[in-house]
Amino acid sequence: MNALAIKELLYKIADDQLIIGHRNSEWTGFGPLLEEDIAFSSMAQDKVGQSQALYTILHSMGEQDPDTIAFTRNAAQFHNCIFVELPNGEYDFSLIRHFLYDTAVAFRFEMLSASSFQPLAELSNKIRGELKYHTLHANTWVKQLGSATEESIARLQQSLVYAMPYALGMFEPSAFEQELIADGVFEGEAALREQWIKRIEAIIAQTSLRLPDLRTITAIQGGRVGKHSEHLQPLLDEMSEVFRIDPTAEW
């Protein structure tokens, strides 16, 4: 198996989880209602913890330790998609992103639980069970607010249209796509994208929302190769602020 290809795959999944986890944590204390505050904070804890477990696999393959990986790289060294680094905005955007992202990531870990790379298969099998709660949460609220009032429908629709080019950027192919598929490590971004579209179509069909025509949308890519928006570096500065004060501190 190609170790470089596997590392690149691990970095992008782990970085996605860390950065969306950090964004989720920004809802702590600001949720539109207490229950949502708890839900986003809890999902943040899950996602950051899952990224740590993925970084631990990378560490066992000779990369730095998880804290060093998470807190000392700059934006150009991160492999997350641009979608997850966008600011939370209003709750409607956060909810739509949560729905589009978690549907994809739940399928990703489901596919990876059959990976020929054993450590990743074992961890993915575990994570996919936990993510059921995340997709349940997203689906429940999209279905409710996507069919509730004129305002809730209009807000979600606007966010859906805005989010879609970024969401498609989640499936930016890796330079190692063919090796990963041939080695049975991962079925690939195209296969994932196909499953994702079917699923989001099925949920959106149960609401008053309309899915934009995906054929007319150009995906906003670049994140997988370190080309990020202006939003990532400030996020990293804030996330690593305490770590940088004393990197050797024991917690």
Place this chain on the structure above:
Amino acid sequence: MTALSSSMIYHWLEDVKDPEIPVLSLVDLGVITEVNVEGSDVKIVMTPTFVGCPALDLMKSGITEVLKSKGVEKVDIEVSYRKPWHSDLISDKGRQALKQFGLAPPPSGELFTDLDVLEHVPCPRCNGTDTELKNAFGPTLCRSIHYCNTCHEAFEQFKPL
């Protein structure tokens, strides 16, 4: 000191409790997946309930502390997902302890084919099922929040996984 055996180790580990649910031992929680004894050395394989569980380090130091106090010289703990945790690994004794603590035990995996089972979780106080799911997320990663229409009180459940 008599020779160590794995059943002895399991017995001692009954003293190490889940830091977030102090009535539940790690053995009854089902997170200890393997115990290997070699002479005076002990190797423990454990797995977290949820990947992001922040109590894992405390659990590990609890294990080391208890085993050292019993005279074990070397304790090696490996965290592994080879045998992943799921809620059916909680023992019957553990489920009783959860209920007495006021936490509804998770339904068995056979029932948990759909998240709908969260909608009418039996209340740990009155056992009634006229209850509602308030939030699939709670104060810790492994708990959800419910409301009992009979007791008119909120309660928490240890989430099925």
